[in-house]
Amino acid sequence: MAIHRANIAMPPSLLSLPSATAKPPVFRVDIPLLPESAVGSALQFIDLLRGANLLASQRQGAQAPRLAWRLLDAEGLPLAPLPGPLAAYTTPDEQATGPAPAHALLIPSFHAPDIPGIRAVAARHQALSRQLGIALDAGQKLLTVGNGAWLAAQSGRLNGRQACLPWFYVAGFERDFPGIGHSLGQDLSEDGPWLSCALPSSVNLLVMALARHALGPELGTACETVMAPDHQRARAALQANAQQHIPATRDSALARAIAWMEAHLDEPYSLARLAEAASVSTRTLLRHFQQELSQSPLDHLHSLRCARARVMLEVTLESVPSIAVACGYADPAAFRRIFVRYTGMAPAEYRKRHALRAPRRRWRVDVK
Structure with missing residues (x-):
């Protein structure tokens, strides 16, 4: 655009x-x-x-x-x-x-x-x-x-x-x-x-x-x-609402790894588990991410988690610590640092600028 x-x-x-x-x-x-x-x-x-x-x-x-x-x-x-x-x-x-x-x-x-x-x-x-x-x-x-x-x-x-x-x-x-x-x-x-x-x-x-x-x-x-069309927001919203099944056509090691990340955003990161899900070695997986995305798997996971966090800050009134947990961060301070790195502003400031709902109505995303 x-x-x-x-x-x-x-x-x-x-x-x-x-x-x-x-x-x-x-x-x-x-x-x-x-x-x-x-x-x-x-x-x-x-x-x-x-x-x-x-x-x-x-x-x-x-x-x-x-x-x-x-x-x-x-x-x-x-x-x-x-x-x-x-x-x-x-x-x-x-x-x-x-x-x-x-x-x-x-x-x-x-x-x-x-x-x-x-x-x-x-x-x-x-x-x-x-x-x-x-x-x-x-x-x-x-x-x-x-x-x-x-x-x-x-x-x-x-x-x-x-x-x-x-x-x-x-x-x-x-x-x-x-x-x-x-x-x-x-x-x-x-x-x-x-x-x-x-x-x-x-x-x-x-x-x-x-x-x-x-x-x-x-x-x-x-x-x-x-x-404005925003495909990343659409994807993050779906993932935040419910874990989605990945189409069978996504069959490359990189696609399998990203699909696994999307389905386990709120879980602790493990390169070994990710490589196992992609059916490749950790070394091969790191090479695929660097060649295709110019970033590490962890960097890509942070971007996916921040996309989910943006959606939750926009459409829910959940606290920042609750959103951190829903996005895979047990430490709210670590979540804030990473969110600032990927969006350029703190979660509270992002919510102030982009929230779509007034405080009188409350949208909740359950965190189990």
């Missing part, structure tokens, strides 16, 4: 603005939908906003800041509520309505067969581009997905900025807007008020960047923990 961030001062987040009332702050995103819009990316964006709100409420309760949205038509008017499953996307939010301007606008990608087709759509919606220019002048943020960047660039306010586009649009965009640069090889570009992602599959990156700005660094980091 590659992200370009320009070193440019950003407008203040909601959390830095003075509040005249006791109500929690609300950051509103307006989403104009054109007849040509790819509506799916807009709905995905809203689903992720809802997920961010849920996470914020779990961590900070009723006073948590929240993200709100409005779906608008091409003229800038709110869409009428729709029945059925779409009601949750179109029902007016009391805190998202009213005369106050939005804090940001999202321009989803739209359907067009080729570059001339994109130019035709942009030409039909110059009024929207003018409104985007007014919004940028007022200090609002602008988020675009894919070829939605054409409508943003057409505002005339983004010369000198960087955009993120699919590779197959770059040449055409360069011809139309030579004053705008390209974040080549990136999935997301953050340049001042403009956040752009190349593909709908990167909409989660837009929401994570928006959450950092609108909800503050703590909740922004929590959103990244949940919304």
Whole structure:
């Protein structure tokens, strides 16, 4: 996952603005939908906003800041509520309505067969581009997905900025807007008020960047923990929940050794027992680990244990000594030293930054 961030001062987040009332702050995103819009990316964006709100409420309760949205038509008017499953996307939010301007606008990608087709759509919606220019002048943020960047660039306010586009649009965009640069090889570009992602599959990156700005660094980091794919966390979570059976296709000595480690994370380390499980000598096992992973079996075991510890610190309220035992460390002080070595921070500090649950709810992992 590659992200370009320009070193440019950003407008203040909601959390830095003075509040005249006791109500929690609300950051509103307006989403104009054109007849040509790819509506799916807009709905995905809203689903992720809802997920961010849920996470914020779990961590900070009723006073948590929240993200709100409005779906608008091409003229800038709110869409009428729709029945059925779409009601949750179109029902007016009391805190998202009213005369106050939005804090940001999202321009989803739209359907067009080729570059001339994109130019035709942009030409039909110059009024929207003018409104985007007014919004940028007022200090609002602008988020675009894919070829939605054409409508943003057409505002005339983004010369000198960087955009993120699919590779197959770059040449055409360069011809139309030579004053705008390209974040080549990136999935997301953050340049001042403009956040752009190349593909709908990167909409989660837009929401994570928006959450950092609108909800503050703590909740922004929590959103990244949940919304960014993390295969190591997934594996550690499974192992922490229950010991998993290893597929029969994992048949190399190294794979057998790692599988045994995963199934016995909470047991004392023994190189001899590990080599026996892998059906090789200790010397051969050490050579395999060094050749393939550039580390010793013990170093790899520490990394697996720390991955489990990260998950437990994030989703449980178990004490650090209890987590140490669940991860194979009888001495909490030794666990703290190793955790700092592998993560760069102490377990308590990691929990403070990354815990997904508020203290009022308790998730327990039994340690037998």
